[in-house]
Amino acid sequence: AQSVTQPDIHITVSEGASLELRCNYSYGATPYLFWYVQSPGQGLQLLLKYFSGDTLVQGIKGFEAEFKRSQSSFNLRKPSVHWSDAAEYFCAVGEGSGGSNYKLTFGKGTLLTVNP
Amino acid sequence: EPEVTQTPSHQVTQMGQEVILRCVPISNHLYFYWYRQILGQKVEFLVSFYNNEISEKSEIFDDQFSVERPDGSNFTLKIRSTKLEDSAMYFCASMRQGELSPLHFGNGTRLTVT
Numbered sequence: 001a002q003s004v005t006q007p008d009i010h011i012t013v014s015e016g017a018s019l020e021l022r023c024n025y026s027y028g029a030t031p032y033l034f035w036y037v038q039s040p041g042q043g044l045q046l047l048l049k050y051f052s053g054d055t056l057v058q059g060i061k062g063f064e065a066e067f068k069r070s071q072s073s074f075n076l077r078k079p080s081v082h083w084s085d086a087a088e089y090f091c092a093v094g095e096g097s098g099g100s101n102y103k104l105t106f107g108k109g110t111l112l113t114v115n116p
Numbered sequence: 117e118p119e120v121t122q123t124p125s126h127q128v129t130q131m132g133q134e135v136i137l138r139c140v141p142i143s144n145h146l147y148f149y150w151y152r153q154i155l156g157q158k159v160e161f162l163v164s165f166y167n168n169e170i171s172e173k174s175e176i177f178d179d180q181f182s183v184e185r186p187d188g189s190n191f192t193l194k195i196r197s198t199k200l201e202d203s204a205m206y207f208c209a210s211m212r213q214g215e216l217s218p219l220h221f222g223n224g225t226r227l228t229v230t
Contacts, residue, residue: 034218043120043223044159044207051216090159100216101147103172106159 002027002095006107013081014115021076021110023091032094032102033074035065038109039087047089050074061085086114118142120222122208128228129198137193137225139208147211148191149219150183152176152204159207165191198229 003026013019025031032051036044048059055067065076074091088109094102121140129135141148150162163173165183182194191210195202205226209219 032216036221041223043122044209044221046218046220049218092159100214101164101166101171101211103161103164104151104159104219105161108158 002031002093002105004091004093004105004107006089006091006110008110009108010111010113012113012115015083016080019076019078019081019085019112021089021091021112023074023076023107024072025074025091025093026072027093027095029096031074032096033065033067034092034094034104035059035063035074035076036090036092036106037087038090044090047076081112081114083114083116086112088112120208120210120220122206122222122225124225125223126226126228128230131200131229132197135195135198135227137195137206137208137227139191139193139222140189141191141208141210142212142220143189144212145210145220146213147171148183148185149209149211150193151207151209151221153207153224154201154204162193162206195227198227200229203227203229 005024034049035047047063048057050057050067063078088111090109091107092104096102123138148165153159163177164171180196184192205224207224208222211219
């Protein structure tokens with residue numbers, strides 16, 4: 001069965017600093033990979049996705065992630081964090097179930113705090 | 117940008133009662149999902165629905181749970197007899213058919229069973 005590990009439960013960075021959130025997955029085939037963000041009281045907003053092709057993917061809000069098959073990783077990065085980026089970040093892997101349908105398995109999430 | 121809409125945002129119910137959580141997926145989407153997140157735990161897959169039938173369900177989705185698409189716009193999750201451990205945030209999601217595309221999630225319904 002597929003699994004997703006986000007090793008960091010809570011990360012604190014200063015505004016303007018760079019950010020990297022780690023994600024490792026376990027899945028036998030080529031994975032579909034996602035990062036979602038959840039602000040307090042809000043739903044899950046898609047930041048970026050990887051289905052195939054270029055292993056460096058760009059997302060919204062200045063985020064990017066790189067798929068590294070050899071390391072089974074899909075780390076999320078941002079060069080300069082803004083206070084509004086404070087939220088919980090979830091990495092997820094999609095397991096295909098036929099056609100274009102798939103099921104998501106989520107990591108436990110990383111809570112990001114941004115200091116002024 | 118079209119959104120997935122969930123109502124209510126918060127539902128409080130007594131143990132043993134039936135609840136129905138409602139979702140309006142994005143209009144041209146054809147795959148529908150329910151996920152849940154127990155406080156402090158991972159977001160977990162419950163069920164996927166396509167072409168008016170369940171396409172996959174998790175072991176969590178037992179006989180107490182059912183899903184329905186009663187009309188062309190709504191997608192509901194019914195819990196027949198709620199238990200304390202059903203307290204969680206329930207997320208509806210939808211996805212369009214065709215080329216691979218991401219799931220779009222609603223803001224969730226927080227269910228509290230007392």
